Amino acid sequence: MPVCTNCAHPVDHVYTTYKTKSNIRLGVCTQCDQFVDPLIEHPDLIILLDLILLKPRVFLHLLFNRGTPPFNATVNVNPSSTTFNINNDDDDGKDSTDVNAKDTGQWKRKTQLIEDLWTLGMISIISEIAVRILSNPNESGTVPATLGWDTIVRTFGVVVIEGVTQHLTTMGLSLLALRLKGWYPPIEGAISTDGRGEKKDGRRQNFLPLLIPLTILYTSLIPLLLQLILSIWYTPPFPPAPLSSTSTSPLSSVLTHIPISIPSSVQDDLLTLERVVVDTWQSTDKIWAGTRLLGGMSAGFGLRVLLPTKAWETTGLVLGGWVVAALVGKAAEDWLGP
Numbered sequence: 054m055p056v057c058t059n060c061a062h063p064v065d066h067v068y069t070t071y072k073t074k075s076n077i078r079l080g081v082c083t084q085c086d087q088f089v090d091p092l093i094e095h096p097d098l099i100i101l102l103d104l105i106l107l108k109p110r111v112f113l114h115l116l117f118n119r120g121t122p123p124f125n126a127t128v129n130v131n132p133s134s135t136t137f138n139i140n141n142d143d144d145d146g147k148d149s150t151d152v153n154a155k156d157t158g159q160w161k162r163k164t165q166l167i168e169d170l171w172t173l174g175m176i177s178i179i180s181e182i183a184v185r186i187l188s189n190p191n192e193s194g195t196v197p198a199t200l201g202w203d204t205i206v207r208t209f210g211v212v213v214i215e216g217v218t219q220h221l222t223t224m225g226l227s228l229l230a231l232r233l234k235g236w237y238p239p240i241e242g243a244i245s246t247d248g249r250g251e252k253k254d255g256r257r258q259n260f261l262p263l264l265i266p267l268t269i270l271y272t273s274l275i276p277l278l279l280q281l282i283l284s285i286w287y288t289p290p291f292p293p294a295p296l297s298s299t300s301t302s303p304l305s306s307v308l309t310h311i312p313i314s315i316p317s318s319v320q321d322d323l324l325t326l327e328r329v330v331v332d333t334w335q336s337t338d339k340i341w342a343g344t345r346l347l348g349g350m351s352a353g354f355g356l357r358v359l360l361p362t363k364a365w366e367t368t369g370l371v372l373g374g375w376v377v378a379a380l381v382g383k384a385a386e387d388w389l390g391p
């Protein structure tokens with residue numbers, strides 16, 4: 054069942070079709086009086102831009118509404134389910150055909166989501182392998198000219214192990230958090246009946262665990278592709294460029310110009326600290342760090358739209374996946390060789 058992209062209220066249909074496929078009418082949400090899902094009419098480019106801008110409506114559209122069957126006004130002439138009464142709470146008139154149609158719809162949705170997960174997973178694995186090979190220069194500071202199959206297979210192994218670990222960890226932690234909250238798996242009867250004063254949540258009614266890795270893949274893809282494009286021109290520093298001891302650092306010139314006398318041991322400590330900071334900054338792959346940070350923030354944002362968790366909880370879910378994946382990835386790298 055689709056959801057309203059404005060308030061996540063569950064609805065029966067996103068739009069209604071009339072005699073021809075091009076003659077459609079967008080459904081209106083009974084909860085917020087807005088169009089249920091205007092993105093259904095938008096080209097893929099707008100959806101991609103919305104994804105880059107991390108608009109909440111795009112996640113609800115991609116995860117819940119894409120591919121859901123419309124209400125066909127010419128076939129289903131049922132006065133109780135017009136577009137303006139899309140969320141009919143009275144289910145008494147439901148016959149077996151409705152139930153069958155719903156089951157087929159659910160099955161189609163699951164198939165579509167699994168297909169999306171595979172496609173995004175593959176793009177993400179290929180991009181990640183390319184990024185790692187491009188940003189892993191040899192000792193002369195250039196990308197290896199001869200690229201052996203063993204390098205590709207090893208990188209593939211590490212990337213897959215890391216990726217699967219990250220998604221399984223985040224999914225496991227998320228499902229644990231949802232179970233503790235009593236949100237998922239649903240308690241029998243708690244969802245179908247509209248709780249008094251409690252707003253219906255379409256996300257909860259249509260939740261599937263695979264939506265968690267799917268959301269992370271949607272959000273991580275743009276930063277990953279950005280990293281891939283940038284790594285074509287950018288070579289990370291290797292080996293770390295040390296700060297020349299003869300050059301005057303900004304801090305030492307400040308220390309010589311201030312009128313207060315500072316003990317020489319403190320001055321030395323400050324200069325050492327400055328050198329460590331500068332060295333670390335210079336040897337860090339800034340593109341890698343920046344895009345990873347962007348990916349993590351995007352994933353957190355996407356999961357906040359999907360899950361009822363608080364900001365700090367979502368951060369914990371994303372970080373947990375990262376940390377475990379990094380540890381397992383390191384172990385896999387050691388195991389598979391340099």
Ligand SMILES: [Zn+2]
Pocket residue numbers: 057058059060061062082083084085086087
């Ligand atoms: Zn709404």
